[in-house]
Amino acid sequence: MYIDFKCLGKRIAQRRHELGYKQNELAEKVDLSNNYLSNIENVHSIPSLTTFANICIQLDTTPDMFLLGTIKTNDIPQSIIDNLKLCNDSQLKFINDIIQCFISQNN
Template sequence: MDLDYKEIGKRIARRRKELGLKQSEVEERADLSQKYLSNIERSISIPSIEVIMRLAVALDTTPDEFLLGTQHYDTDNEWKNSSELLRNMSPKQLSLAKNFLVWLSEQDL
């Protein structure tokens, strides 16, 4: 499956505008550098999974809204709790978490 980064950027911009937020406000919430969100929205920069997750938290949604165009709201706030855990990890811990998530996604549960 190939990701359409132009469409991902449009979905992020659409969600941001739905919430009435400026790019700078979202960058601050997601701890992104200045103008990075603009580059993502215009598909100049390709965001990492970590950045997609931070944007999802900042824009009160889940990554699948940006990646697939679908929304999934977790009533138990498990998504937000997990993303907060990831946000506070060191680069080494984040790499291990990513490897685990890749492995988990390959499992037939």
């Protein structure tokens, strides 16, 4: 699998901005220097697997989103995934509650 580290860095920076983190705030949460995080975002450094996992956790994002630009799922239509990305946290919680109702009805 080819990893486009330029896209990876851009996606990390974009998600950081979406969540309102400054670079130094995220670096502190992930226990990195601000300089190293900047190097990851600008493709001057490649993060270790542990560092990458910590960034994913802190930015509440799956690795496939950073690596591929999409969340890979088995059989959920891409249109649903795209629409979910447009929802805020309270809307996503509500959607999750609805899904849980459907699941409990099936059991």
